[in-house]
Amino acid sequence: MRKLFQDDLHNLGDQLSDIAALVTEAMEKAYRSFETADVQLAEEVIAADARIDSKQNDLDEKAIELLALQGPVASDLRLVVGALRMSTSLERMGDLARHIAQLTRLRYPDPVAPAPLVTVYRDMAAKDVEIARKLVELMDTRELGLVSEIFALNEQINELHAGIFTTIAKPEWDASPASTADATLASRFFERFGDHGVSVARKVQYLVTGEWEAKPVA
Amino acid sequence: MRKLFQDDLHNLGDQLSDIAALVTEAMEKAYRSFETADVQLAEEVIAADARIDSKQNDLDEKAIELLALQGPVASDLRLVVGALRMSTSLERMGDLARHIAQLTRLRYPDPVAPAPLVTVYRDMAAKDVEIARKLVELMDTRELGLVSEIFALNEQINELHAGIFTTIAKPEWDASPASTADATLASRFFERFGDHGVSVARKVQYLVTGEWEAKPVA
Numbered sequence: 118m119r120k121l122f123q124d125d126l127h128n129l130g131d132q133l134s135d136i137a138a139l140v141t142e143a144m145e146k147a148y149r150s151f152e153t154a155d156v157q158l159a160e161e162v163i164a165a166d167a168r169i170d171s172k173q174n175d176l177d178e179k180a181i182e183l184l185a186l187q188g189p190v191a192s193d194l195r196l197v198v199g200a201l202r203m204s205t206s207l208e209r210m211g212d213l214a215r216h217i218a219q220l221t222r223l224r225y226p227d228p229v230a231p232a233p234l235v236t237v238y239r240d241m242a243a244k245d246v247e248i249a250r251k252l253v254e255l256m257d258t259r260e261l262g263l264v265s266e267i268f269a270l271n272e273q274i275n276e277l278h279a280g281i282f283t284t285i286a287k288p289e290w291d292a293s294p295a296s297t298a299d300a301t302l303a304s305r306f307f308e309r310f311g312d313h314g315v316s317v318a319r320k321v322q323y324l325v326t327g328e329w330e331a332k333p334v335a
Numbered sequence: 336m337r338k339l340f341q342d343d344l345h346n347l348g349d350q351l352s353d354i355a356a357l358v359t360e361a362m363e364k365a366y367r368s369f370e371t372a373d374v375q376l377a378e379e380v381i382a383a384d385a386r387i388d389s390k391q392n393d394l395d396e397k398a399i400e401l402l403a404l405q406g407p408v409a410s411d412l413r414l415v416v417g418a419l420r421m422s423t424s425l426e427r428m429g430d431l432a433r434h435i436a437q438l439t440r441l442r443y444p445d446p447v448a449p450a451p452l453v454t455v456y457r458d459m460a461a462k463d464v465e466i467a468r469k470l471v472e473l474m475d476t477r478e479l480g481l482v483s484e485i486f487a488l489n490e491q492i493n494e495l496h497a498g499i500f501t502t503i504a505k506p507e508w509d510a511s512p513a514s515t516a517d518a519t520l521a522s523r524f525f526e527r528f529g530d531h532g533v534s535v536a537r538k539v540q541y542l543v544t545g546e547w548e549a550k551p552v553a
Contacts, residue, residue, distance in 0.1 A: 181416055188406035198399055198419065205423065286513040294515045295504040301519040 122187050129183070129200045132176040134256040136207045137317075139169050141249035143214035144310060148242035151217050151303070152235070156225040162218035169211035173204045180204075192327070199320045206313040206320075210249065213310045217242075220303055229299050231292035233284055241277045241307040244270045248314035255318060259325050267318040271311040278308040340405050347401070347418045350394045352474040354425045355535075357387050359467035361432035362528060366460035369435050369521070370453070374443040380436035387429035391422045398422075410545070417538045424531040424538075428467065431528045435460075438521055447517050449510035451502055459495045459525040462488045466532035473536060477543050485536040489529040496526040 143162055150159035180201050189197055220229045230238050248270050255263040281304045285297060361380055368377035398419050407415055438447045448456050466488050473481040499522045
């Protein structure tokens with residue numbers, strides 16, 4: 118019985134890692150569609166999001182079943198509750214990748230990004246994808262060094278996000294108001310993706326160490 | 336024992352309702368600070384958000400304790416897990432009210448809203464506050480008629496949000512790019528607040544009826 122339960126907990130971890138891998142792929146493709154105005158790829162990302170949602174749902178049902186059948190306590194209980202929370206954050210990361218793809222589709226055949234911001238978004242997206250990849254690795258290895266790497270990447274994304282508002286406020290900014298609005302939303306989506314990544318990383322850290330790091334170290 | 340447990344479940348419900356009341360007040364004040372460029376009120380909202388976070392934390396700890404000590408099953412278990420999820424959504428609603436207040440502070444002494452959008456934000460915020468108020472009532476009364484009212488309010492907010500992008504794209508739009516960016520973010524914050532409200536309402540509905548309404552009726 119106990120052994121079976123441990124297997125179940127492992128399975129939850131594997132399910133989380135699978136979802137994180139799908140989220141990584143979603144953001145990688147969403148950004149590619151965004152940069153190249155590839156509406157077909159954008160549609161692919163939008164359609165694939167349902168798979169992430171469904172896997173989240175499976176995981177949540179499995180976690181609730183575990184709670185009901187095994188009545189875990191102490192660290193096992195924290196792990197199951199933590200899995201429920203992490204799945205919510207991962208699902209939101211999938212939504213944000215979908216939002217990026219939806220902006221691509223909305224503006225097609227024009228690209229969403231005004232020219233002066235193309236490289237900034239490229240950086241933000243690369244860091245988002247890196248965060249998602251590190252989450253997969255973190256779940257697979259529980260190597261806590263990855264947590265501070267994720268925090269650092271998120272800080273860099275926050276700086277890029279702030280920089281976008283500085284660029285928009287410059288006298289030489291000449292994008293249309295509609296394009297400015299899209300640029301703002303895109304930046305917000307890339308930035309939120311990183312925040313959720315940090316939230317997942319902090320939960321893994323807490324589950325491994327039992328200590329809640331109130332302030333992420335940058 | 337059983338009786339005590341039912342009391343505990345009731346307490347969880349009361350805690351949720353308390354948080355929803357704080358969230359209602361936060362959005363009401365955040366919007367007032369936003370419309371009148373009242374930086375002092377904005378600071379009050381920003382400071383008060385810590386209280387919402389701390390109450391969410393208390394509720395989560397209580398819910399986890401319940402899971403550990405009582406090992407609830409079936410509908411009781413769904414209720415405790417549902418409470419954990421609702422507290423997360425409510426906490427995000429508090430964050431969004433804080434973001435509105437932060438925009439107020441950032442642009443002070445200027446108001447955030449460009450003149451053509453003032454009445455639109457007023458409508459959005461009034462509907463947000465109405466949603467939060469109805470959540471409190473829903474938690475206190477479990478009157479499911481409120482759920483479809485919340486769905487309808489959120490649909491109206493979504494339309495107002497879409498309308499803001501139409502306004503921004505009009506030739507007569509003459510706000511600065513920085514102001515356009517702020518206007519976009521503000522609209523997004525008001526819109527997300529409603530989404531989280533719907534998410535909480537759907538969970539209450541599910542817990543009361545045992546049926547998950549996949550598509551909210553507008």
